[in-house]
Amino acid sequence: MQRGSDQTQRNSQELFLSLVEQLSRPMLQINQLAELAENATATELEEQWQVVRAITNASLQLVENYALSLRLHGKLTKLELEPLAISSLLYDTAHVLTPFAKQYGVRLELDLSSRLQPILADRSVLQSAMTSLGQVFILASAEGDEVGAVSLAAHRSRYGVVAGMYGKHQQLSTDSLRRAHAMQGKARQPLQRLVSGPATGVFVAESLLQTLSAHLHVARFHNLTGLAATLPASSQLQLV
Numbered sequence: 519m520q521r522g523s524d525q526t527q528r529n530s531q532e533l534f535l536s537l538v539e540q541l542s543r544p545m546l547q548i549n550q551l552a553e554l555a556e557n558a559t560a561t562e563l564e565e566q567w568q569v570v571r572a573i574t575n576a577s578l579q580l581v582e583n584y585a586l587s588l589r590l591h592g593k594l595t596k597l598e599l600e601p602l603a604i605s606s607l608l609y610d611t612a613h614v615l616t617p618f619a620k621q622y623g624v625r626l627e628l629d630l631s632s633r634l635q636p637i638l639a640d641r642s643v644l645q646s647a648m649t650s651l652g653q654v655f656i657l658a659s660a661e662g663d664e665v666g667a668v669s670l671a672a673h674r675s676r677y678g679v680v681a682g683m684y685g686k687h688q689q690l691s692t693d694s695l696r697r698a699h700a701m702q703g704k705a706r707q708p709l710q711r712l713v714s715g716p717a718t719g720v721f722v723a724e725s726l727l728q729t730l731s732a733h734l735h736v737a738r739f740h741n742l743t744g745l746a747a748t749l750p751a752s753s754q755l756q757l758v
Contacts, residue, residue: 580722648682695736
């Protein structure tokens with residue numbers, strides 16, 4: 519029992535260290551923009567303000583998602599499970615991520631199979647997980663040789679509905695994800711096969727998905743590679 523408690527505490531500490539490392543990057547960006555603002559024109563100031571707003575909003579989203587995971591694991595917040603349309607949830611997630619993606623010149627695309635069954639989940643928790651994951655994939659796409667798109671996709675499988683983020687990341691593998699978990703909070707780039715930096719959004723998403731009895735796995739869909747979760751279909755045939 520004590521061993522399990524110690525492991526939970528270590529995981530919590532590693533996630534916190536990862537978050538601190540992740541937040542240091544946007545703070546540095548904002549500091550650099552503040553220095554440039556001293557000699558900027560009115561047009562340049564407006565552009566810089568848009569960048570600052572997108573960066574700070576994304577950082578706040580990540581912090582809020584991290585706090586939600588703490589509340590859930592600490593039993594301070596209860597899950598509110600309900601039948602959900604995953605297509606609607608991913609559409610809303612794309613809307614939330616759009617300002618951040620625009621700052622990096624990354625396109626967001628929806629790739630949804632027809633006749634997707636409703637899933638059973640807590641909408642707030644699942645969208646927070648997907649938003650955290652989406653931030654990482656936007657940064658990964660921006661770091662590529664050619665800035666591309668991030669696909670928010672969902673399709674049916676024999677075990678439920680598979681939903682996640684995808685891109686042209688052929689080097690991403692189950693083994694690299696496993697190593698990333700082992701290196702979380704200990705290395706500056708635990709998931710370098712996907713993105714430089716702490717990749718905190720991946721670990722926050724994983725923490726949130728655990729409360730829904732789901733987990734992230736490497737998945738391939740329509741010639742793209744990404745991270746996704748398999749979510750249980752609702753026993754209700756239609757949403758009310």
